[in-house]
Amino acid sequence: MDVFLQQVVNGVTLGAVYAVVALGYTMVYGIIQLINFAHGEVVMIGAMVAFSVISALAPSGLPPLAVVLLGTGFAIPVCMLVGYSMERLAYRPLRRAPRLAPLITAIGISIILQHLALMIWSRNILAFPQILGTTTYFVGGAAITNVQIAIIAICVALMGGLAALVYRTRLGTAMRATAQNPQVAGLMGIDINRVIAATFVIGAALAAVAGVLYGTYYGIAQYTMGSVLGLKAFSAAVLGGIGNIPGAMLGGVLLGVVEALGAGYIGDVSDLCRYGWIAALMDVRCADGGHFILFGSEYQDVFAFLVLILVLVLRPSGLLGERVGERA
């Protein structure tokens, strides 16, 4: 098996999901310069709702694909409602407040949503019913499953659809106009409150699908799953250039690949037995091909945040971002 190719396949799968979530961060930032830290929780709620629907319908004898689609079909409107409500009730009244106020509010909403989920779905790790049969294909030394292929295909379709919406439709043009100059957008007859609400709702719909995909991929869901996933997607948005839509897509996929490669190689690289002199120095016994691994693949999560720190230090505007301070 080719470790490199395998990790790229795994990384692209996960990265595609990160990218879809990162779009929600970047669109909201682009239009109202708010980092919506509660966005990860919307992903979690999407996964949870889908979990409930899929668990309830799994024994019903419906075709598995129909069950998963129904789960997604429920998750999307619930998340859209959550996204709409948080904008309408929490962020809109703070539109003119200092930027710290909505930011702290976002953290508050995140906590509220997590605890609502805790009350509804318990604190347990919930196992997604594995109703979709998995088929594995081997391509050039790497294994790829039908689920992975489906995840990548769905994410690519979502990103294509979003790009078409933003760059080809009247609403999309109004969204970009509002991001660039909300006052003048109003003067053109654009109801910017509606455009901003639409941005939240679209981001939340994407988050819902991402939640279902993530839950299906890992087979589990838990009320806390949104925090780390959200932070990673946020890192992806920053990597691509916050506020920049193609940037979020690129950043998501890149981050997924970096993370997977990091997880794939860190064990090898940090195996002291590869470095005879260090092993000798530290009196580590490596006889008969033994290992002394300092950092295992459980350090996977570290890479996303290393990337975030590096970007913030070296290139705060991100890969595709404009000068710092410029709007999307």
Added chain:
Amino acid sequence: MLLEILGLEVRYGGIRAVKGVDLRVDEGELVCLIGANGAGKSSTLKAICGLVPVHAGAVRYAGADIGAAPVHELPRRGLVLVPEGRGVFPQLTVDENLAMGAYARGDGEVDADLEHQYETFPRLKERRSQTAGTLSGGEQQMLAIARALMARPKLLLLDEPSMGLAPMMVAKIFEIVREIAARGVTILLVEQNARLALEAAGRGYVMESGTIALSGESSGLLADSRVREAYLGEGA
């Protein structure tokens, strides 16, 4: 009477920027509002459009009180502002900027109007796929005006359209303003270039530190010694 302002006051925190302005514009008129920096001209226009709150007084447009109407409602009723500094969307193309000008319209003649704007402004047509941020200042002003015309305004408010432009381009912009007025669009023109504004307009208002100091026929204002001294750069 298309626009009538009575006792308008605008405040920014404790600062009184507009202190009781009365002003009216009749259908088909080209009226100018001139005055020095900080006189309150832009604040007056912003209050008409709902960009800043009307602290006191009334703004009536086409028979309705619009003092509390939301900003995005007014283009639908034919009241459009070309803001100071043009306000083009820098990362949208010329085409997209013009499309946004017609955002409030629901009729099917938008495409025809777009072509019409391009006939009037051939320089914009050549640059229709370019982003607006790459245009020169004069071209951006043309785009801002063309974009406002896409809304089919009854009343067009222009805030210093000649600001920062070279003399040739200033002349061109004034020519365009006259043409629009000749087509029957009512215009309220705010300008620092008092001579050109008064020559183009039928009537004028002179604003000084938040109040109307003088008003009347343009010919009268052009001949007024106070105007000549303060705004036309002539000795008394």
